[in-house]
Amino acid sequence: MSRIGKKAVPVPSGVTANLEGQTLKAKGPKGALQLVLPDDVVVKMEQGSVKVDPRNETKRARSMWGTSRTLVSNLFTGVTKGFEQKLEIVGVGYRAAVQGKNLQIALGFSHDVVYPIPEGIAIVTPKPTEVVISGIDKQKVGQVAAEIRAFRPPEPYKGKGVKYAGEYIFRKEGKKK
Incomplete structure (x- = not known):
């Protein structure tokens, strides 16, 4: 029941x-x-x-x-009230910025990742390493956050990548001599 x-x-x-x-x-x-x-x-x-x-x-x-x-x-x-999802970007030189109707993210690739912001979603970057996604449709907000995170998910050795705010990254020990 x-x-x-x-x-x-x-x-x-x-x-x-x-x-x-x-x-x-x-x-x-x-x-x-x-x-x-x-x-x-x-x-x-x-x-x-x-x-x-x-x-x-x-x-x-x-x-x-x-x-x-x-x-x-x-x-x-x-x-x-609407819904909001926060993403954190961890890594040297990794940053994000909103330019017009696109989110431009530098994630260590040869070119910046350009993500077009969908209709009904607002994205702001209060800091270069923080992305705030907001909208009225919970499913759409979560989907956009997941798509942005999928460009560079956090890796377990140094924790570099895009992660949800408050997400715990299981860390591994590096190789030993």
């Missing part, structure tokens, strides 16, 4: 939500998002909140129950 799925998601103040079939649309101060929920769950609007229930007792329906409830919650959080 899903524990999180049993809780209804309250619609925050300042957000308008409407349900059309399996599509939930939310509009708030940060923007508008929509979510198409799977057919395995039943979605209802009740007294200023959204309730998600499984359609039947199959394993997939019970799996999608909690997932769908969390997606609805993230939808409301996105249009009210």
Whole structure:
């Protein structure tokens, strides 16, 4: 049984939500998002909140129950507060800078990596070794962060590369004489 799925998601103040079939649309101060929920769950609007229930007792329906409830919650959080992901760049000469609609990152390759910033995502570099990705869609923010990290993931010997803020890098000992 899903524990999180049993809780209804309250619609925050300042957000308008409407349900059309399996599509939930939310509009708030940060923007508008929509979510198409799977057919395995039943979605209802009740007294200023959204309730998600499984359609039947199959394993997939019970799996999608909690997932769908969390997606609805993230939808409301996105249009009210938004999401943010921080990346840290570690290494001598490794740096990042936003130039127009591109993120230019020097990661020790022969040329700088130029990453075009997708629509709906804002990237800022407060320091040359720090990249802050923000937006209203949690999935998109996480995907952009993962793509930037994939250019040079942190290596285990010196820890050089692009890592999430707060990520622990398992360090290895170098070879001995």
